[in-house]
Amino acid sequence: xxxxxxxxxxxxxxxxxxxxxxxxxxxxxxxxxxxxxxxxxxxxxxxxxxxxxxxxxxxxxxxxxxxxxxxxxxxxxxxxxxxxxxxxxxxxxxxxxxxxxxxxxxxxxxxxxxxxxxxxxxxxxxxxxxxxxxxxxxxxxxxxxxxxxxxxxxxxxxxxxxxxxxxxxxxxxxxxxxxxxxxxxxxxxxxxxxxxxxxxxxxxxxxxxxxxxxxxxxxxxxxxxxxxxxxxxxxxxxxxxxxxxxxxxxxxxxxxxxxxxxxxxxxxxxxxxxxxxxxxxxx
Amino acid sequence: xxxxxxxxxxxxxxxxxxxxxxxxxxxxxxxxxxxxxxxxxxxxxxxxxxxxxxxxxxxxxxxxxxxxxxxxxxxxxxxxxxxxxxxxxxxxxxxxxxxxxxxxxxxxxxxxxxxxxxxxxxxxxxxxxxxxxxxxxxxxxxxxxxxxxxxxxxxxxxxxxxxxxxxxxxxxxxxxxxxxxxxxxxxxxxxxxxxxxxxxxxxxxxxxxxxxxxxxxxxxxxxxxxxxxxxxxxxxxxxxxxxxxxxxxxxxxxxxxxxxxxxxxxxxxxxxxxxxxxxxxxxxxxxxxxxxxxxxxxxxxxxxxxxxxxxxxxxxxxxxxxxxxxxxxxxxxxxxxxxxxxxxxxxxxxxxxxxxxxxxxxxxxxxxxxxxxxxxxxxxxxxxxxxxxxxxxxxxxxxxxxxxxxxxxxxxxxxxxxxxxxxxxxxxxxxxxxxxxxxxxxxxxxxxxx
Numbered sequence: 001x002x003x004x005x006x007x008x009x010x011x012x013x014x015x016x017x018x019x020x021x022x023x024x025x026x027x028x029x030x031x032x033x034x035x036x037x038x039x040x041x042x043x044x045x046x047x048x049x050x051x052x053x054x055x056x057x058x059x060x061x062x063x064x065x066x067x068x069x070x071x072x073x074x075x076x077x078x079x080x081x082x083x084x085x086x087x088x089x090x091x092x093x094x095x096x097x098x099x100x101x102x103x104x105x106x107x108x109x110x111x112x113x114x115x116x117x118x119x120x121x122x123x124x125x126x127x128x129x130x131x132x133x134x135x136x137x138x139x140x141x142x143x144x145x146x147x148x149x150x151x152x153x154x155x156x157x158x159x160x161x162x163x164x165x166x167x168x169x170x171x172x173x174x175x176x177x178x179x180x181x182x183x184x185x186x187x188x189x190x191x192x193x194x195x196x197x198x199x200x201x202x203x204x205x206x207x208x209x210x211x212x213x214x215x216x217x218x219x220x221x222x223x224x225x226x227x228x229x230x231x232x233x234x235x236x237x238x239x240x241x242x243x244x245x246x247x248x249x250x251x252x253x254x255x256x257x258x259x260x261x262x263x264x265x266x267x268x269x270x271x272x273x274x275x276x277x278x279x280x281x282x283x
Numbered sequence: 284x285x286x287x288x289x290x291x292x293x294x295x296x297x298x299x300x301x302x303x304x305x306x307x308x309x310x311x312x313x314x315x316x317x318x319x320x321x322x323x324x325x326x327x328x329x330x331x332x333x334x335x336x337x338x339x340x341x342x343x344x345x346x347x348x349x350x351x352x353x354x355x356x357x358x359x360x361x362x363x364x365x366x367x368x369x370x371x372x373x374x375x376x377x378x379x380x381x382x383x384x385x386x387x388x389x390x391x392x393x394x395x396x397x398x399x400x401x402x403x404x405x406x407x408x409x410x411x412x413x414x415x416x417x418x419x420x421x422x423x424x425x426x427x428x429x430x431x432x433x434x435x436x437x438x439x440x441x442x443x444x445x446x447x448x449x450x451x452x453x454x455x456x457x458x459x460x461x462x463x464x465x466x467x468x469x470x471x472x473x474x475x476x477x478x479x480x481x482x483x484x485x486x487x488x489x490x491x492x493x494x495x496x497x498x499x500x501x502x503x504x505x506x507x508x509x510x511x512x513x514x515x516x517x518x519x520x521x522x523x524x525x526x527x528x529x530x531x532x533x534x535x536x537x538x539x540x541x542x543x544x545x546x547x548x549x550x551x552x553x554x555x556x557x558x559x560x561x562x563x564x565x566x567x568x569x570x571x572x573x574x575x576x577x578x579x580x581x582x583x584x585x586x587x588x589x590x591x592x593x594x595x596x597x598x599x600x601x602x603x604x605x606x607x608x609x610x611x612x613x614x615x616x617x618x619x620x621x622x623x624x625x626x627x628x629x630x631x632x633x634x635x636x637x638x639x640x641x642x643x644x645x646x647x648x649x650x651x652x653x654x655x656x657x658x659x660x661x662x663x664x665x666x667x668x669x670x671x672x673x674x675x676x677x678x679x680x681x682x683x684x685x686x687x688x689x690x691x692x693x694x695x696x697x698x699x700x701x702x703x704x705x706x707x708x709x710x711x712x713x714x715x716x717x718x719x720x721x722x723x724x725x726x727x728x729x730x731x732x733x
Contacts, residue, residue: 064381148558149550150490150567170550172708258500259552260704275374277694 062281075282084261088269091176092245095265098180099187099244104236106184107191108229112221114192115199129189136186140253143182144169147254169255172262179263182250187243191236198232199225324421329625330359336629337376337387339612340366342647343450344391347633350641354632360625373397380406380617388620389629392446394436395610395684396692403690403731407445407615413627414444424631425654432682433651436611446613447634448651450642453678454509454608454685457563457571457581458594462491468569470594474513474538474601477570481546484569493546495568498707499555500700501693503539505685506572507703509608510535512683513601518695519687525727527699528713528720534602536703536712543707552707564589572598574610575675578667579646595667595674597681607678608685611651649675690730691723698723 058075062068079085114125131139146152147168155165168178206224215223248267251257257264257272264272274283338344344366351362367375373393379385381404392401401407413419414426433448456477458470466484471477481493497503508518514531526532543551548562556573560580563571564587580586581593598607614634616626632638639650643661655661662672686692702715 064377148561150548151561151565165549167550170553172552175553255553256499256501258704259498260500260701260708272697276370276697277691278377 057281060281062279064278064280068281071281078282084264085266085269087261088264088266091264092266095176095180095247095263096241096244098177099183099247100237100240102180102184103188103191103240104233106188107236108195108233110188110192111195111199112225114196129193131186132189132193134186136249137253139186140182140250144254147178169263170259172259175255175259175263179251179254182254183244183247186250187240191240194236194239195229195232198229202228325418326358326421326628328358329622329628332359332622332625333361333363334389334620334622334625334629335387336362336364336389337372337385338364338366338391339372339393340368342645343612343642346638346641346645346647350633350638354629357632358625358628360628362629369393376406380404383619385617385619387617388622388626389614389616391449392613392615393610394446394448394613395686398436398439398445399688399690399692401445401615402439402443405618408618408620408623409443409445410447410616410627410630411442411444413623419624419627420631421635424635428636428652428654430651430653430679432609432679433611433613436609436684437613437615446615447630448611448613449634449639450612450648451651451679451682452574452576452610453649453675453682454505454572454598454610455575455674455678456596456598457573457577458596459563459566459569459589459592460594461589461592462566462569463594470596471599473599474510477599478538478542478546481542481570485546490567492548492562492568494542494570494572495547495551495554495559495562496543496572497554497556497559498543498547498551498704499553500704501696502555502700503703504696504700505608505610506543507535507539507699508685509572509598509606510538510601512606512608512685513598513604515601515604515606517684517687518699519689519727523689523727523731525720525724527723528716532716533713536706536716539703540706540712544709552704566592575671575678576648578671582666595671597674597677606681606683609678609682610685689727691726694726695723698726 057068059070059072060068061071061074110128114121114128146154147170149155149165149167149170152168154168158164158166167174169175202225206228207220210220210224246267247265248271251263251265251268252271255263257268270283273279336347338347344364348364348366351364355361372391373396376385376390376392376397377400379387380390380401390407392398392407394401414424420426429448430451432453433451434444436451437446437448438444456471462484463470463480468480468483471480477494483493484491485493496506511518511532514535516526516529516531518525518527518532520526548554548568550558554562556577559568559571559573560577562568564581566588575595578593578595582590584590587593598605614630616623616630620626634651636652636654639652640655640658640661642648642650643655643658643665646665646667650656656672656676662669665672687695689695698719699716702710702719705715706712
């Protein structure tokens with residue numbers, strides 16, 4: 001028997017016998033289509049126009065202090081041969097890789113720990129997520145004081161256990177790992193919260209079966225928990241990657257891209273070009 | 284008997300009255316002259332008008348804002364002022380001046396960074412006609428009271444007075460008197476002696492460095508230029524040529540390198556003034572080269588462990604000259620302002636002798652007026668001590684700009700700042716300066732085009 005109606009291209013099409021007896025279906029998209037106009041205008045103003053304007057500026061030698069002139073792709077040619085820019089790109093990826101992987105590993109470990117039941121779990125969970133509530137600039141200022149090579153509390157603590165003072169952000173060799181340490185401290189709780197949410201939603205049946213089959217803890221994690229939690233891990237990776245790529249405040253406050261250019265990431269490089277040197281077109 | 288002494292007799296009252304009358308007669312011309320000076324000038328000329336002021340966030344601006352109430356009471360002009368942190372204020376000024384329609388009538392400018400930029404962009408109005416106009420300038424303003432150093436910053440090459448100087452920062456050498464005495468070291472007379480003294484004072488085992496100064500990129504450039512001034516040379520010649528890879532510049536860079544590498548605290552490569560201040564203030568460094576304005580925290584027992592032990596000295600002589608690197612701020616009136624009259628009344632009031640003296644009294648830095656330093660009451664009452672005042676006055680005599688008067692000052696500081704940090708990490712000064720000069724030359728040339 002042929003169906004009384006079928007869905008074609010999202011619209012309900014009635015069979016001819018029913019069409020004659022029922023009123024015609026209105027095409028609302030024609031009548032009310034202009035309702036999306038305000039949204040289109042907003043999107044054009046805040047997304048499309050800035051993009052086009054940025055592209056237009058990028059083909060001009062545009063300095064705030066002087067006139068701007070069309071230079072075609074000269075800015076792009078200069079960019080690919082600019083060692084400082086290229087170094088900042090490499091540095092950005094290095095920083096991002098560390099600032100994503102370490103919080104994911106630690107966050108997963110913390111989530112597995114806090115998923116278990118033990119005394120004071122609620123309070124300890126709250127304490128663990130507290131760094132996330134702090135303002136990045138404020139915590140950056142506090143870390144700056146703690147990093148002071150002679151008077152900072154971190155080197156004092158190291159001295160108590162006989163470890164010589166560390167240069168922290170005051171050395172080109174250690175500045176990136178140290179900045180990553182601040183990021184890890186700040187954002188591991190976010191990863192933990194995302195993964196804890198994932199763990200809370202896992203079914204218990206597979207674990208019961210695994211226990212009956214005599215699976216070890218590692219085997220249960222490797223073959224049950226990890227595959228089931230992987231989508232949540234991916235969400236955490238995406239969020240952390242976006243956040244790490246756009247980190248600016250921590251670097252600007254703690255190291256200002258230094259020593260030298262040792263912590264100058266892409267964002268900081270662009271900031272210097274646009275807002276310190278006023279090379280708007282190049283930036 | 285003792286009671287009778289407390290009563291005023293008729294004879295005593297007559298004597299006192301006669302004395303007062305005589306004094307009054309003698310002082311009357313002075314008072315009348317003073318009153319004439321005040322009354323002849325019409326402060327109420329722009330009453331009812333309003334001006335907007337853009338300031339940089341610092342203790343001097345706090346004092347300026349505190350003086351606004353008195354200004355409004357005197358003139359009837361309403362003031363709307365805002366303080367913006369230094370870097371953001373420079374960006375705001377740049378964008379708004381370039382737009383041609385700034386939202387403010389009066390702006391604070393850091394002339395050591397924005398001098399050439401403001402001149403080329405014609406940001407500020409020439410104040411000379413206003414200063415010369417007796418109907419617009421209070422006779423007690425006393426323009427001749429301004430020191431040469433501050434005025435040089437505010438005066439363009441063509442003679443235009445773009446701002447009234449408010450503050451001049453002289454770079455000096457702070458030293459820890461106690462550490463010097465303990466090691467029997469005398470205050471260095473030359474730049475070479477600074478290093479010799481620093482070697483004697485350097486005691487890593489006790490956590491004491493011989494010398495500390497800025498190593499952080501950008502902030503470190505005035506340290507290098509201070510040593511270069513000892514060669515009687517600045518970084519850019521008067522005709523706009525870079526002198527940054529000359530043998531003199533390399534010599535200054537070598538001094539910079541060995542002081543920041545051999546006798547400085549660990550991590551100095553990332554030190555800005557605040558880390559230097561903390562290190563020196565905690566007694567962990569014997570000498571510190573920086574601006575004059577740090578006496579306030581160093582003499583504050585809640586922030587410093589060396590209160591009363593701080594020595595203030597003029598920057599020692601180099602091989603060819605002795606100079607103090609100077610930096611200066613000013614208040615000017617926007618060319619596009621529609622309220623130039625009331626704006627000028629504000630500028631002349633806020634930079635008058637009393638308000639400039641107030642900067643000194645409050646330890647908010649070194650004012651641009653000479654009269655402030657001549658006030659012996661302030662010198663006596665100051666917790667900084669006479670040596671600080673002597674150092675300011677001596678530095679003012681030998682002051683010379685610590686940064687080049689060019690448009691891309693920030694880029695200059697960035698490129699050469701990176702070179703200097705590389706030197707602290709071990710790089711060769713000549714190689715670094717040659718590379719930095721080559722990188723900066725096209726930037727400088729381009730800045731003066733168009």
